[in-house]
Amino acid sequence: MKVGIIQHQCEESVEKNVLHMEEGIRKAAEKGAKLIVLQELHNSLYFCQVENTENFDLAETIPGSSTERYGQLAQELGVVIVTSLFERRAAGLYHNTAVVFEQDGSIAGIYRKMHIPDDPAYYEKFYFTPGDLGFHPIQTSVGRLGVQVCWDQWYPEGARLMALQGADLLIYPTAIGYESSDTPEEQERQREAWMTVQRGHAVTNGIPVIAVNRTGHEPDPSGQTNGIQFWGSSFVAGPQGEILYCAPKDKEVVEVIDIDMKRSENVRRWWPFLRDRRIEEFSGLTKRFID
Numbered sequence: 001m002k003v004g005i006i007q008h009q010c011e012e013s014v015e016k017n018v019l020h021m022e023e024g025i026r027k028a029a030e031k032g033a034k035l036i037v038l039q040e041l042h043n044s045l046y047f048c049q050v051e052n053t054e055n056f057d058l059a060e061t062i063p064g065s066s067t068e069r070y071g072q073l074a075q076e077l078g079v080v081i082v083t084s085l086f087e088r089r090a091a092g093l094y095h096n097t098a099v100v101f102e103q104d105g106s107i108a109g110i111y112r113k114m115h116i117p118d119d120p121a122y123y124e125k126f127y128f129t130p131g132d133l134g135f136h137p138i139q140t141s142v143g144r145l146g147v148q149v150c151w152d153q154w155y156p157e158g159a160r161l162m163a164l165q166g167a168d169l170l171i172y173p174t175a176i177g178y179e180s181s182d183t184p185e186e187q188e189r190q191r192e193a194w195m196t197v198q199r200g201h202a203v204t205n206g207i208p209v210i211a212v213n214r215t216g217h218e219p220d221p222s223g224q225t226n227g228i229q230f231w232g233s234s235f236v237a238g239p240q241g242e243i244l245y246c247a248p249k250d251k252e253v254v255e256v257i258d259i260d261m262k263r264s265e266n267v268r269r270w271w272p273f274l275r276d277r278r279i280e281e282f283s284g285l286t287k288r289f290i291d
Contacts, residue, residue, distance in 0.1 A: 001142055001261050004028025004036040004079075005245075007234040007253045009216030010045050014058070017043050018066070022073060024254045029077040031256040035142045037082045039214045039234070040150050040175040041096070044086070046214070046230075050222045051126040059088035067099055067107060075105030080140045082147060084173040086127075087112070096128045098147045098173055100138045109138030113149040114158065121179060121225050124151075135161040143168035143261065146207075150174045153198050153211065157285065163205035163274075168261060170201055174213040177230035191231045191249075199241035206268040208244075208259050209237045215250055239267040 006024035010017050021042055028036045041047075043066060047055040060066055066085055074081045080103055087097035096113035112131030116124045135158045137144040146162030146169060153172040162170060176194060178187040195211075202209040215232035235246040236257045245257045268274065284290050 001259050002032045002034055002256050003210060003236060003259055004031065004033030004254065004256045005210065005212045005234050005236070005247070006036065006038055006042075007212060007215050007232055007247045007251075007255075008039060008042060009230075009252055010042065010214060010218070012045060014043050018069065022069075025073055025079070025081065026077065027254045028256055029079050031254075033079060033256045035080045035082070035140075035145075035169075037171055037210050037212045038084060038173060039212045040084045040173040041086060042084055042173075042214070045218050046175050046228065048124045048127060049121045049218070049220045049225070049228065051123050052221070055127065056088075056094065059086040059094050061089075062087050062097060062099060062110060063107065067101075070099070071101050071105040071107065073105075074101035074103060078103050080108070080142050080145075082145065082171055082173065084149060089129075093129055094127055095131060096124065096149055097131075098149055100140060100145060100147060103141055108140045111136075111138065111147045111149065113152060115151040115155060117151045121220060121228055135165075137162050137165050137167040146170045148172055150176060153194075153201075156197075156201060156204065159201035159205055163207060167205075167207060168264070169207060169259075170198075170205070170209045172198065172209070172211045174211055174234075175230065176213060177228040180226040180229060187231075191233060194231075195233065195235060195246075199237045199243075202237045202239055203241040203271075204273055206239045206271060206273065207264050208239055208261075211235055213247075215248075215252060239264045240271075 087095040102108040114131040118125040146167030219227040
């Protein structure tokens with residue numbers, strides 16, 4: 001299957017970001033992509049660097065204007081699109097939500113981000129309520145998509161639950177980068193850890209992983225930090241963690257990658273991790289900590 005990924009540098013204008021995303025989606029479709037994955041919160045700058053109630057104005061309902069627009073694009077091009085939107089569910093209730101569009105433009109399913117960070121420059125708990133839909137793959141015409149969002153990618157449990165329900169791919173729209181005060185060595189350790197943990201999800205579950213990050217520098221509106229330098233590096237890994245493609249750190253890309261969807265079956269036969277799991281001994285995983 002041909003998978004398109006779009007690594008984009010966002011700007012202040014939502015309309016310009018959407019138009020840029022649309023341009024990338026069209027390019028990926030022209031290159032033969034049947035599944036196209038966008039980065040986290042691609043319609044706007046990463047507003048979570050500050051706590052500002054005015055930023056809630058960026059949220060929208062699902063269905064809404066963005067789902068109509070991306071749905072029409074999916075239908076026109078005959079592709080499946082994985083988007084990432086700031087969802088207004090009700091007054092005072094907001095989510096960081098991935099929306100998957102089928103080739104006919106309909107909404108195949110949604111996933112609400114489960115793990116919500118609260119760190120300097122990543123004040124997401126101010127904006128997002130943790131997801132309440134659980135970890136369930138979304139059935140599409142190109143396969144069962146195990147979609148999660150950014151901070152979820154550090155947790156093996158979500159990846160495993162997706163795999164146990166038949167996910168063919170793990171997909172992570174992402175917005176992550178460096179703080180400039182970190183040393184170059186520390187920055188690189190963080191970026192490599194980000195790639196390594198997700199490649200581990202591919203290996204332990206025997207299925208490909210697609211992670212799409214944004215790129216470029218976005219300033220901190222409060223001036224308290226030097227902003228975020230998003231590290232790009234969007235990548236696709238195969239079911240043994242092998243890197244099929246990795247984008248540059250600092251450039252926008254529209255890339256289409258061939259994934260051999262039949263390979264997962266053979267890898268799982270060679271490495272039958274699901275067969276050998278000692279599930280009767282895993283009850284402790286439901287505890288916060290075991291004293």
